[in-house]
Amino acid sequence: MIAAPDRTAVLAALRDSVREHADGEGHLADNRVLNGCRAAxxxxxxxxxxxxxAGEVVAASEPVFRSLVTEALSSFERPRAEALTLPPADVRAFLAWVAGRVDEAAVATGA
Structure with missing residues (x-):
């Protein structure tokens, strides 16, 4: 039997994932945003x-990112070869916000 990772380990993995997604290499923008939603x-x-x-939850609760997340959700419904181009600066700002949420959760957990 394999035990589920504890919250500290999951948050460390989320930090790494958000950092990688912020770089943008090898990931479509909609996927980067929606994975950020999952992390948040x-x-x-x-x-x-x-x-x-997760995108619906973030769009409903974070008005400043609603447009970006809604556009990412729309893009995610398209064939991958037809994914929309999302504004790079907006994606970076969103992922910086997500990184802050991960850091806050880590501090609250004592990680």
């Missing part, structure tokens, strides 16, 4: 949500 929602709830649901 996990930090709030301690539960994993599917990309679409």
């Amino acid at each position: 929602v996990y930090c709030r709830t301690g539960h994993w949500f599917a990309k679409r649901r």
Whole structure:
């Protein structure tokens, strides 16, 4: 039997993931944003949500990022070869916000 990783380990992995997604190499922008949504929602709830649901949660609760997340959700529905180009500066700002949520969760956990 394999034990589930503890929250500290998950938050460390999320930090690495957000950092990699912020670099943008090898990831479509919509995927970067929606994975960021998943990370932010996990930090709030301690539960994993599917990309679409996590995007809906963040779009509803974070007005400053609503447009970006809504556009990422729309793009995610398209064939991957037809994904939309999202504004790079907005994606970076969003992922910086996500990184802050991960850091806050780590501090609260004592990680």
